[in-house]
Amino acid sequence: MELEIRHLRVICAIAESGSLTRAAKTLRLSQPGLTAQLRRIETMLGGALFERASQGVRPTAFGELVLVRARAVLPAIDDLVFGLRAPAQHRTLRIGTVNAPLLAGLVTWLDAAHPEARVTTVTRGASTRLVELVEATQLELAVVGDCPGFELAARPSVVLQPVATEPVFAMMAAGHPLATRPEVTLKELAAEDWIVPPPDDDRIREYWATVFHGAGLAMRVRHEVEGPVLLDLVLAGRGVSLCQATSRQYPGLVIRPIADNPLWYRHLLAWHRDGPLTAEASEIVERARSAYNEASRRNDAYPAWLARGAS
Known part of the structure; x- marks a missing residue:
């Protein structure tokens, strides 16, 4: 399994919602499906990205580092596809x-x-x-x-x-x-x-x-x-x-x-x-x-x- 752009969007959606349940609804995935996908992403990156909080989940220190990179990459990808055009x-x-x-x-x-x-x-x-x-x-x-x-x-x-x-x-x-x-x-x-x-x-x-x-x-x-x-x-x-x-x-x-x-x-x-x-x-x-x-x-x-x- 290789890291894809959609995996970065999954990580950002979880962080923005603060909940796997809410993120699953936003992404139109089942919660078990999203949980399994997150585990595969974490295995691929080599560390836990989120930990349980009182009312959902929050990024780990490693997760915060990944999120900083993901949030920098995704707008650039969107600009590459939709924004960077000849006049x-x-x-x-x-x-x-x-x-x-x-x-x-x-x-x-x-x-x-x-x-x-x-x-x-x-x-x-x-x-x-x-x-x-x-x-x-x-x-x-x-x-x-x-x-x-x-x-x-x-x-x-x-x-x-x-x-x-x-x-x-x-x-x-x-x-x-x-x-x-x-x-x-x-x-x-x-x-x-x-x-x-x-x-x-x-x-x-x-x-x-x-x-x-x-x-x-x-x-x-x-x-x-x-x-x-x-x-x-x-x-x-x-x-x-x-x-x-x-x-x-x-x-x-x-x-x-x-x-x-x-x-x-x-x-x-x-x-x-x-x-x-x-x-x-x-x-x-x-x-x-x-x-x-x-x-x-x-x-x-x-x-x-x-x-x-x-x-």
Whole structure:
């Protein structure tokens, strides 16, 4: 395990909140998960960073030293990514995103609506980090997402506006036995090997596991990978995975609804209350919904699912 920027953010969040419980809520992690992560960080750095206090935790002497370095490093990293840019001849609109199907349509509209501006995009694996960047005015807009019971925490200076909520579908190789079904069940999926992304601050993995546990089932995870590697393993028939209902259809890939729709994902827009896009926020939300509706036709399964619901 190597020290990463996200580990420094974890240490700072614990110090700022003075409590593992409060820090876990801010980071959208479970407290046991945060505790385990802190122990791994401490092992890697070679010493305890926090000690128990009367109402939470406080940094040790070694922890204070690490915090001084972390607080010096993190702003520099953010400046490197968002602040140190060549002098712009035009206004810049910085858009952040997770894996959002509506992004391309929204950016296309923003480009047309703001010909005087330079629209740029960055991606992050977890929505929490994007909301933090909106709060710090390092992004003008972000396309984020969350799941039932694991909603993004409210921040006074950030508006979180829902755009669309969609079911989570299963995906598998075309030759998989479940691919012949019009829909699959959680029980059938639980009997398969799983290919899933590693746990992250977005807590989507925790949400999936919670839903399966509530049904008396468990996900038999065999491969923890993400991005193109995850898709390659699914296409190779090495297991099943989950995807947004708006996921793009690829040759050899089959996307199927899950019976009774037990899993959901919500798309939201985030902007600063005092940001430059506030005045046109209502129109941006409508354009985002239009872009989402266009993206809902990227595979055959979702339009069919929507048609059944409308009939």
